[in-house]
Amino acid sequence: MKKSFSTISSLVLGTALTTSVASGATGELAKIMKDRGLSEVDVIRAAKTYNPTGVKDKYVVFSSGGQSGQMIVYGVPSMRILKYIAVFTPEPWQGYGYDKDSIDVLRQGNIRGREINWGDTHHPALSETDGKYDGKWLAINDKANPRIAIIDLADFETKQIVVNPVFKSDHGGAFFTPNSEHILEAAQYAAPFDNNYHPIEEYKETYRGGVTVWKFDPKIGRVVPNDSYTIEMPPYMQDLSDSGKGLSNGWGFTNSFNSEMYTGGIEVGMPPNEAGMSRNDTDYLHVYNWEKLYKLSKDPKNVKIINDHKVIPMDVAVKNNALFLIPEPKSPHGVDVDPTGQYIVVCGKLDTHASVYDFKKIKKLIDNKEFVGKDPFGIPILDMKKSLHGQVELGLGPLHNQYSPVDGEIYTSLYVDSQVVKWNFKTLKVLDKENVHYNIGHLAGMEGKSADPQGEYIIALNKLAIDRFQNVGPLHPQNHQLIDISGKTMDLLVDMPLPLGEPHQAVAIRASKLHPHVRYEMGTNTKTGKQHIGKTLAGQERIERDGNHVKVYGTLVRSHINPERITVNKGDRVTMYLTNLERAEDETHGFTVDHYNLHGSLEPGETIELDFTADIEGVFPYYCTEFCSALHLEMMGYLMVKDP
Ligand code: CUK
Numbered sequence: 001m002k003k004s005f006s007t008i009s010s011l012v013l014g015t016a017l018t019t020s021v022a023s024g025a026t027g028e029l030a031k032i033m034k035d036r037g038l039s040e041v042d043v044i045r046a047a048k049t050y051n052p053t054g055v056k057d058k059y060v061v062f063s064s065g066g067q068s069g070q071m072i073v074y075g076v077p078s079m080r081i082l083k084y085i086a087v088f089t090p091e092p093w094q095g096y097g098y099d100k101d102s103i104d105v106l107r108q109g110n111i112r113g114r115e116i117n118w119g120d121t122h123h124p125a126l127s128e129t130d131g132k133y134d135g136k137w138l139a140i141n142d143k144a145n146p147r148i149a150i151i152d153l154a155d156f157e158t159k160q161i162v163v164n165p166v167f168k169s170d171h172g173g174a175f176f177t178p179n180s181e182h183i184l185e186a187a188q189y190a191a192p193f194d195n196n197y198h199p200i201e202e203y204k205e206t207y208r209g210g211v212t213v214w215k216f217d218p219k220i221g222r223v224v225p226n227d228s229y230t231i232e233m234p235p236y237m238q239d240l241s242d243s244g245k246g247l248s249n250g251w252g253f254t255n256s257f258n259s260e261m262y263t264g265g266i267e268v269g270m271p272p273n274e275a276g277m278s279r280n281d282t283d284y285l286h287v288y289n290w291e292k293l294y295k296l297s298k299d300p301k302n303v304k305i306i307n308d309h310k311v312i313p314m315d316v317a318v319k320n321n322a323l324f325l326i327p328e329p330k331s332p333h334g335v336d337v338d339p340t341g342q343y344i345v346v347c348g349k350l351d352t353h354a355s356v357y358d359f360k361k362i363k364k365l366i367d368n369k370e371f372v373g374k375d376p377f378g379i380p381i382l383d384m385k386k387s388l389h390g391q392v393e394l395g396l397g398p399l400h401n402q403y404s405p406v407d408g409e410i411y412t413s414l415y416v417d418s419q420v421v422k423w424n425f426k427t428l429k430v431l432d433k434e435n436v437h438y439n440i441g442h443l444a445g446m447e448g449k450s451a452d453p454q455g456e457y458i459i460a461l462n463k464l465a466i467d468r469f470q471n472v473g474p475l476h477p478q479n480h481q482l483i484d485i486s487g488k489t490m491d492l493l494v495d496m497p498l499p500l501g502e503p504h505q506a507v508a509i510r511a512s513k514l515h516p517h518v519r520y521e522m523g524t525n526t527k528t529g530k531q532h533i534g535k536t537l538a539g540q541e542r543i544e545r546d547g548n549h550v551k552v553y554g555t556l557v558r559s560h561i562n563p564e565r566i567t568v569n570k571g572d573r574v575t576m577y578l579t580n581l582e583r584a585e586d587e588t589h590g591f592t593v594d595h596y597n598l599h600g601s602l603e604p605g606e607t608i609e610l611d612f613t614a615d616i617e618g619v620f621p622y623y624c625t626e627f628c629s630a631l632h633l634e635m636m637g638y639l640m641v642k643d644p
């Protein structure tokens, strides 16, 4: 079979790629192609994405799950889904939100005492060493309830959620700095930093944007909130951001829209104008030195404390030459720093051009204090033309960029044109365009935003699928399209429907960089990585009663749950510690007690805790929910709740 595919490729490569005559195929292959109406090009594309059973993918993609508040993991080139990672939203299979320790993680995301069980995930980010992905940690933002979550790639589980103490929404995050010392999170809709009501008439005085620079400890993979700070910024709507690297290491870039400070109905300090948020021809790229500001944030006289969080006021940042603005074409969206850190490519929905800024030029203007003016908040403005390397007309609605290992080569999504455009940001030449289906948002290259892009593929993350898939009702799946970029021109290989939420952004990493566990050390609390207080080994199973608190120390192993019977009084508090004693790969046991809305997933070696009040009387079977062995159905017991 393999031989005949390569025969076909060599035949077809010599001919036009649009040929649909199955001239090279013989025998069974020719018959299948005829029956299914496949051209040779189709067969080649299929061969480029097909993984025979047992063959693994070269790349692993982490996609935002949009409104699902989760993430999706899939392989490239096969586009096979491997996992959902539960982040801001409960996920019953994994027990996330149904056992005590994962509920504790979710509750870290409570805002002002309120439990929030969903998220609007936009931007996943992989941790970096020297700007290259190191395969250790994954972060993602929640735009709706401004939060950042940290996922450990040792087990693909969410370990931490931090709530932004001053923003009311975010968008420009999460982005790691090149050695994962910090995570950048930019606000979206300007709002007061405190939690009080401020009338919209005081927009200019009391509403603020900003960038939070979260301190991250890459050794333990946790955000350190009390070593983090926020750079106060004007009430423009901050948007996507990127951290500098290489030449621009230490700096951050955040674009914005609504420099008009239009508030719907009134405009503060501006002459009335119908066009509102997009009247000005330009908005601002914010350029800030997060490294310097981090040091400044250590000195209490440089910060304001708001909601127990350090905020560096704009005037402090300006006085210390750490915050600047550069005009950029209006309503920009993506800002993407190239692998060397010298070039910063900005794209905007309303401008057909990409703008390529040169950090060397920006730095020179800053060093020479060569400014063209100040914004209403006193922030120095750099000259746009003098900061630019150049601009290129790409098409309608350019949004986001990804890089390849070829010098100057860049791929940009065109939202309105529904295309991916390949161009060169150094020579400023457009090289190729490929139609996608439809209305592409982000695109994901293979490590395409790191200092070490791999090329090979681009994934188009499309906002609309329309007619691409079987109609499953008015709510369509999203469409991820895999494009081969290894040739001179792009070639769209395959579509993958993703039915979980809007795939705003995805990041891809070489699979060889990931080294997840296949089992835990016996008795691990996977949320903390430490030994679970309820760790129970074979022979240690027991039930302890302390007043009306019943503690169960149980184990699961093929094909037995121990204990088999638990008798409590109605109203007792029941804490179950359950350990999966298995050492075999993939021998997960699930655990539930009927009627009590509990579920745990116990991977080999894991200990979980279920904590509940036995407030309904009766007989409740509990059982293993994973078909784990021939005696799986026998893996059960009874919770007996009696009225005392
Ligand atoms: S994304 Cu968040 S609006 Cu273009 Cu980064 Cu979809």
Ligand code: CUA
Binding pocket: 556, 558, 588, 589, 590, 624, 625, 626, 627, 628, 629, 632, 633, 635
């Ligand atoms: Cu254990 Cu089924």
